[in-house]
Structure formats: structure tokens, C-alpha cells
Amino acid sequence: xxxxxxxxxxxxxxxxxxxxxxxxxxxxxxxxxxxxxxxxxxxxxxxxxxxxxxxxxxxxxxxxxxxxxxxxxxxxxxxxxxxxxxxxxxxxxxxxxxxxxxxxxxxxxxxxxxxxxxxxxxxxxxxxxxxxxxxxxxxxxxxxxxxxxxxxxxxxxxxxxxxxxxxxxxxxxxxxxxxxxxxxxxxxxxxxxxxxx
Amino acid sequence: xxxxxxxxxxxxxxxxxxxxxxxxxxxxxxxxxxxxxxxxxxxxxxxxxxxxxxxxxxxxxxxxxxxxxxxxxxxxxxxxxxxxxxxxxxxxxxxxxxxxxxxxxxxxxxxxxxxxxxxxxxxxxxxxxxxxxxxxxxxxxxxxxxxxxxxxxxxxxxxxxxxxxxxxxxxxxxxxxxxxxxxxxxxxxxxxxxxxxxxxxxxxxxxxxxxxxxxxxxxxxxxxxxxxxxxxxxxxxxxxxxxxxxxxxxxxxxxxxxxxxxxxxxxxxxxxxxxxxxxxxxxxxxxxxxxxxxxxxxxxxxxxxxxxxxxxxxxxxxxxxxxxxxxxxxxxxxxxxxxxxxxxxxxxxxxxxxxxxxxxxxxxxxxxxxxxxxxxxxxxxxxxxxxxxxxxxxxxxxxxxxxxxxxxxxxxxxx
Numbered sequence: 119x120x121x122x123x124x125x126x127x128x129x130x131x132x133x134x135x136x137x138x139x140x141x142x143x144x145x146x147x148x149x150x151x152x153x154x155x156x157x158x159x160x161x162x163x164x165x166x167x168x169x170x171x172x173x174x175x176x177x178x179x180x181x182x183x184x185x186x187x188x189x190x191x192x193x194x195x196x197x198x199x200x201x202x203x204x205x206x207x208x209x210x211x212x213x214x215x216x217x218x219x220x221x222x223x224x225x226x227x228x229x230x231x232x233x234x235x236x237x238x239x240x241x242x243x244x245x246x247x248x249x250x251x252x253x254x255x256x257x258x259x260x261x262x263x264x265x266x267x268x269x270x271x272x273x274x275x276x277x278x279x280x281x282x283x284x285x286x287x288x289x290x291x292x293x294x295x296x297x298x299x300x301x302x303x304x305x306x307x308x309x310x311x312x313x314x315x
Numbered sequence: 316x317x318x319x320x321x322x323x324x325x326x327x328x329x330x331x332x333x334x335x336x337x338x339x340x341x342x343x344x345x346x347x348x349x350x351x352x353x354x355x356x357x358x359x360x361x362x363x364x365x366x367x368x369x370x371x372x373x374x375x376x377x378x379x380x381x382x383x384x385x386x387x388x389x390x391x392x393x394x395x396x397x398x399x400x401x402x403x404x405x406x407x408x409x410x411x412x413x414x415x416x417x418x419x420x421x422x423x424x425x426x427x428x429x430x431x432x433x434x435x436x437x438x439x440x441x442x443x444x445x446x447x448x449x450x451x452x453x454x455x456x457x458x459x460x461x462x463x464x465x466x467x468x469x470x471x472x473x474x475x476x477x478x479x480x481x482x483x484x485x486x487x488x489x490x491x492x493x494x495x496x497x498x499x500x501x502x503x504x505x506x507x508x509x510x511x512x513x514x515x516x517x518x519x520x521x522x523x524x525x526x527x528x529x530x531x532x533x534x535x536x537x538x539x540x541x542x543x544x545x546x547x548x549x550x551x552x553x554x555x556x557x558x559x560x561x562x563x564x565x566x567x568x569x570x571x572x573x574x575x576x577x578x579x580x581x582x583x584x585x586x587x588x589x590x591x592x593x594x595x596x597x598x599x600x601x602x603x604x605x606x607x608x609x610x611x612x613x614x615x616x617x618x619x620x621x622x623x624x625x626x627x628x629x630x631x632x633x634x635x636x637x638x639x640x641x642x643x644x645x646x647x648x649x650x651x652x653x654x655x656x657x658x659x660x661x662x663x664x665x666x667x668x669x670x671x672x673x674x675x676x677x678x679x680x681x682x683x684x685x686x687x688x689x690x691x692x693x694x695x696x697x698x699x700x701x702x703x704x705x706x707x708x709x710x711x712x713x714x715x716x717x718x719x720x721x722x723x724x725x726x727x728x729x730x
Contacts, residue, residue, distance in 0.1 A: 139337050141341045214417075215530065233666065238693060248627070250633070298328035
């Protein structure tokens with residue numbers, strides 16, 4: 119594709135977890151035309167392990183559902199399709215950039231062509247993506263899995279606890295709510311034990 | 316297996332620490348909060364201090380502030396508000412004109428009435444804070460601004476309260492269905508003058524810091540704001556600082572700047588221009604990422620490859636920080652910065668057309684750039700080409716993150 123950093127859904131979730139304290143954060147995931155819907159679903163599913171309230175923005179090809187979702191969900195991560203937006207839609211979002219600014223992260227899944235149109239028609243909005251523009255690659259998950267295993271080992275060594283200790287404590291609702299333990303559960307595939315966002 | 320309770324980690328864990336760093340690396344100023352002085356860096360000749368100084372001397376003066384995307388215009392408007400906050404006799408309001416109104420439907424009065432609403436809201440809050448009773452006459456004056464903004468019911472003939480069947484008509488507010496409304500800016504000015512006259516705050520000057528209109532593509536719509544709204548506000552004694560579109564700098568559109576008493580260009584800061592600029596850019600990033608989080612050579616590289624675009628500097632640092640987090644490091648090092656630079660550059664060239672690449676290549680090799688068409692202006696607006704002010708002269712370069720990519724596209728060109 120374009121030499122962009124390649125990510126899978128799990129890595130998107132890890133990156134967003136680190137980014138979640140920044141305000142006005144926008145991330146673009148570039149996907150092949152035919153896979154956009156699938157990629158949205160995968161990312162939403164993965165994000166929900168860490169941010170259970172994550173929402174997928176309904177897609178009717180217009181910007182209205184996105185503006186409504188942003189207005190109604192100031193903190194929640196949102197995942198929106200940008201592949202059907204043309205110059206007009208992006209220009210509208212550029213003028214209404216202030217209405218898109220919020221605490222929660224907004225992820226756009228777009229094609230290379232639609233992102234190029236965004237850069238051309240919405241320079242103000244495009245500048246808020248910064249360098250957070252990635253190419254979707256399902257095979258990138260293997261790297262993420264290796265990083266996850268490394269991180270799990272570091273958590274075990276750092277705390278002197280086993281995975282089972284953490285699961286037991288979570289089930290008994292005695293696990294402190296620190297992000298470190300949340301991350302541990304997610305890496306174990308037990309995001310279901312997280313109490314809330 | 317341990318059976319004792321699992322403790323809260325004694326020291327912040329990596330994720331918490333990196334989240335804290337990311338919080339400092341947000342890409343847009345949060346306009347709902349006061350400007351964080353610990354993060355603000357004042358460059359020599361900074362627009363904020365310069366304009367605030369002029370407003371202290373002449374509160375009802377008009378100012379046009381123009382600069383590229385990510386050059387820090389909003390931050391400077393917030394800095395003006397902060398600097399004027401300690402003044403007893405000047406009250407500055409920041410407002411984003413795009414929040415309450417679709418700027419693709421600008422009509423005369425759409426900006427003036429938003430400024431007037433801010434002032435009326437302030438006057439009401441002041442009356443409440445002082446425990447002052449608002450008389451019916453004062454209430455009418457204050458409400459008039461709100462009626463103009465949001466609309467109201469009226470009777471074209473004199474309304475008779477006793478006649479329940481008498482038809483009422485709704486008059487749209489300026490901020491609603493604007494295409495049906497014209498010529499109402501004078502009403503806004505008169506209503507504002509009425510409200511100000513009743514406030515009992517003689518000697519207080521008002522300054523509106525108006526943001527958001529720099530995103531207007533339609534320069535004639537922007538000119539209409541200048542011709543109608545800004546004139547109405549100044550004739551009511553309100554000073555205005557307006558962030559305007561970059562194209563006010565070029566070609567025939569330059570004439571707009573002549574309608575303001577002061578014009579300030581907020582340039583991107585050339586990190587290679589002098590040691591002071593480079594040090595201030597480094598300071599800006601080091602205030603967000605302390606020494607134990609950012610290697611000093613990595614900081615230097617971030618500054619150099621940002622091209623002095625403040626938002627891009629923070630964006631590069633943000634991605635480098637992500638890379639450090641994912642890579643298990645505790646400090647952002649050169650390798651993380653390199654990844655961020657490459658990713659930023661590749662994003663920046665995505666979708667470029669052949670003729671745009673030719674223009675960029677010419678700028679890269681010879682620094683030659685003439686903005687005669689919208690195509691060139693778009694390259695400036697999207698920060699693929701950066702413009703630096705050197706006194707009255709201008710110098711052009713391609714964004715440093717795309718230099719190596721252009722060189723790969725055209726390996727035979729020099730240098």
C-alpha cells in the first residue's frame with residue numbers, strides 16, 4: 119500500500135489505550151475498499167474489551183450520524199466509516215471541526231482514496247490526525263501477540279503475581295481498578311472481567 | 316499462588332505514565348479551559364502579546380490574525396484572553412464562530428450576534444454576582460440580542476393580548492435559517508448598544524476574540540463578515556481580533572487585510588533560522604515530555620522534522636511516544652522518532668497527484684514556489700509546502716518529513 123505503519127485491530131486498541139487521556143484525538147485506519155465494514159466491526163469488538171461503551175457510528179453516507187454521535191457521546195470511543203465521504207462531506211466536517219472536538223477518541227476507517235480527499239478538502243481536520251494514520255493488516259496481529267506475551271511476562275515479574283491470581287481477584291471483585299490490572303486482564307483475553315470503562 | 320489481597324501499584328505503571336504524557340500531547344488547544352501557562356511558549360514577536368498590548372492601548376481596534384494550519388492561532392487568541400484577564404477596564408471574550416452557526420451559511424449579523432450574545436451572557440452573570448435586580452427596561456434590552464439570535468414570535472399588526480385568535484408569526488433568529496434573513500446586522504448593533512448602555516459599566520471596554528473563520532473556503536463570505544459584522548461591532552465600541560483564512564495573504568484577497576487597523580501574520584517557525592527559535596521549539600516539546608521521557612537527541616530531531624509547525628511537532632512527539640510505549644521503552648529515543656517521522660511523511664504524501672509532486676519537487680530542489688493557483692494554495696494549506704517569513708521576504712521548503720520520500724520518487728534530481 120503506502121508504507122504506513124501496519125496494524126491489526128488489537129494494536130489499534132493498545133494504541134488507543136495509551137492515547138485515551140489526550141483530548142481531541144483522531145485516528146485513521148486505511149483499509150481496502152471491500153474490507154471497510156469488516157474492519158469497523160473488528161476494531162469495535164477489540165475496543166470494547168478495553169472500553170466497553172465503544173460505539174460504531176451508523177453509516178448512511180452523510181455526516182449527520184457522526185455529528186449526532188459526537189454530540190451525544192462526549193467521552194466514548196467512536197468508530198466511523200469515512201470511505202463514503204467525498205469532498206463535500208469532508209469540507210463540512212472541516213468547517214464543523216470544533217463540533218467534533220471532545221474527550222473521547224474518534225476512529226475513522228477509510229480507504230486510501232477517501233483519506234486523500236480528506237487531506238485535500240479538510241486540511242484543518244486532517245491536521246488533527248497528526249501521524250495517527252495506519253494501514254490495516256490482519257497479519258499484524260502476530261506481532262501484537264508477541265508484544266502481548268512480552269508485556270504479560272513483565273507484569274508477572276513486576277508484581278510477583280500469576281495470571282490466575284489476577285483472574286481470581288477480578289472474579290472476587292477485589293482487584294484494584296488500576297489500568298495495569300485492566301491491561302493484564304485484556305492481554306489474557308478476559309476483558310469480560312473488567313468492571314466498566 | 317498468593318492469597319493476600321492484590322495491592323494498588325506503588326508507583327504509576329507504564330500505561331498510567333504514558334497516558335499522562337499523552338494528555339500533554341493533545342493536538343488542539345482545549346478552548347473550554349484556560350490556557351495552560353506551563354505549556355505555553357512565547358516566541359519573539361508572538362502574535363498574542365503584540366495584539367494584547369495594542370488592545371490595552373486601543374481596546375476598540377480591529378485585528379486580523381492570519382497563519383497556516385497548526386501555526387497556533389487559537390493558542391494566541393487564548394493567550395490574548397489570558398493577558399487581558401487582569402485588566403480592570405477591558406473584558407475579552409473568546410468565541411468560536413463555528414459552534415453556533417454553520418459558516419457555509421454566513422449572513423450579515425451571524426458573527427456580530429454571537430459576540431453580542433457573549434456580552435449579554437456576561438452582563439447577566441455580572442448582575443447575578445452583584446446581586447443586582449435587572450429592571451424590566453434592562454431585561455428588554457438584554458433580551459433583544461437573544462431574540463435576534465434565536466428568533467421570536469411577533470404580530471405584524473399591533474398584538475392584542477386579549478385576542479386569543481390573533482395570528483402570530485415567527486421570525487427566524489439570525490442563527491437559524493440564515494438564507495431567509497438579510498440586513499439585520501444593524502439591528503444587532505442597536506440591540507447591543509442598548510444592552511451596553513444599561514449595564515452601568517461605563518469605562519469597561521469589550522474585546523471579541525473570534526476563532527474558526529479561518530476554515531472558510533469562500534473568501535467572499537469572509538469579506539461579508541468583515542464588511543458587515545466587524546464594522547457593526549466596532550461602531551458599538553467592541554474591539555475585534557479575527558482569525559482569518561490563509562488566503563488573505565495572497566493575490567487579490569490581500570485587500571481584505573486593509574480593512575483592519577492591524578494585520579498580524581502568524582508564521583510557521585523555521586527551526587533552522589536561529590538558535591533562539593530552535594531552543595523555543597525544544598522548550599515547547601520538553602514542557603510536555605520531561606527529560607526522563609524524551610532523549611535530548613530525540614527532542615532535537617523532533618524539532619527539526621516538525622518544520623516549526625507547532626501542531627506537527629506535537630503530533631510527531633505523540634506517535635514517537637506511542638512507539639516507545641508499544642516497544643516496551645520508558646524513554647522516547649531516536650528510533651521511535653524515526654518511525655514517527657517516516658509515518659507522518661507517508662501520510663502526508665498520500666493521494667498526491669503528479670502535478671503536485673512536480674511542484675513539491677521544484678520547491679525541494681530550488682525553493683521556488685509561486686502561488687498562482689488554488690493547487691499551490693492547497694499545498695500550503697495542507698502543510699506540504701511551508702512558508703517562512705524572513706523580514707519582508709518569504710522562503711519556501713517542503714515539509715521535512717516528506718523530503719526523503721520525494722527524493723526516492725526522483726533519485727536523479729539534485730541535491
